[in-house]
Amino acid sequence: MKTVVVKCGGSVLKELSDSFFSSMTSLLADGYKIVFVHGGGPEINAMLENMNVKSEFKNGLRVTSQDVLKAAELVLSGSMNRKLVRLLEAHGIAAIGLQSSDQGILTADFINKDDLGFVGDVTSVNQTVLELILKAGLLPVLTPIAKGPNGTVLNVNADHAAGAAARALAADHLLMVTDVDGVLDDGQLVPVLTSLETKKLIESGVISGGMIPKVQTALKALESCEHVHIVSGKKPFYEDGRWHGTQFNKEEETI
Numbered sequence: 001m002k003t004v005v006v007k008c009g010g011s012v013l014k015e016l017s018d019s020f021f022s023s024m025t026s027l028l029a030d031g032y033k034i035v036f037v038h039g040g041g042p043e044i045n046a047m048l049e050n051m052n053v054k055s056e057f058k059n060g061l062r063v064t065s066q067d068v069l070k071a072a073e074l075v076l077s078g079s080m081n082r083k084l085v086r087l088l089e090a091h092g093i094a095a096i097g098l099q100s101s102d103q104g105i106l107t108a109d110f111i112n113k114d115d116l117g118f119v120g121d122v123t124s125v126n127q128t129v130l131e132l133i134l135k136a137g138l139l140p141v142l143t144p145i146a147k148g149p150n151g152t153v154l155n156v157n158a159d160h161a162a163g164a165a166a167r168a169l170a171a172d173h174l175l176m177v178t179d180v181d182g183v184l185d186d187g188q189l190v191p192v193l194t195s196l197e198t199k200k201l202i203e204s205g206v207i208s209g210g211m212i213p214k215v216q217t218a219l220k221a222l223e224s225c226e227h228v229h230i231v232s233g234k235k236p237f238y239e240d241g242r243w244h245g246t247q248f249n250k251e252e253e254t255i
């Protein structure tokens, strides 16, 4: 089973183009099975603003108090997941929304409770459930809310969640869809990156904010995925068997 894990940024969900969905349909027609994981950054920020709670990030990760966790779960499960499933269905793709804390579809542990609060890193993925859904010809759409220890749920950065799903499913491809063309340097798209080059761009501050967990996930995914890309959801990302955006390569491939 050729599998692609697609992470769809909350940043771009409202702006997904018809050409994005055409690329999705091409992938399915080429025999790929697709698992979606989505984020919800801007809508969570808006909800927190309404609640008069300040959004705080450390290295691109949202500091998550109990209140922030409640807001994040409400937005991700109640709004973003519903919207994405309906959009996929409207484009003729049979999708099913899943709350990732159910059945430990994603199980996570605290990264650093004192520093980040209820933020988790995925420790296991319930592949059995995901593979059953894929075999039924459905596209699972996962929230990045994971089952935590002792009855808790944890907020997982959606890039991290997608990377974990890609590793667990031994996916061929991890595709992170966002609101920019890929990694930009001085406004220009960087078409190919290795881990050394990526680390330099983080150190120099060219890569910042939400792009940090994304590139970190990309580099980690290279250990198990053959192809890793960051692409824009506003444009086609797969045309005539070619991929757009920033492609991540293992070091030795560029020597």
Ligand SMILES: Nc1ncnc2c1ncn2[C@@H]1O[C@H](COP(=O)(O)OP(=O)(O)OP(=O)(O)O)[C@@H](O)[C@H]1O
Binding pocket: 008, 009, 010, 011, 012, 038, 039, 040, 041, 042, 158, 159, 177, 178, 179, 180, 182, 183, 184, 185, 206, 207, 208, 209, 210, 211, 212, 214
């Ligand atoms: N070098 C860079 N190239 C491109 N974007 C960058 C760079 N450095 C920082 N960014 C920021 O990263 C953002 C994308 O990450 P962000 O976390 O905001 O969105 P997302 O992950 O797609 O959505 P969500 O977090 O809701 O899932 C870009 O919109 C841009 O502002």
Ligand SMILES: [Mg+2]
Binding pocket: 009, 039, 041, 159, 210, 211
């Ligand atoms: Mg993000």
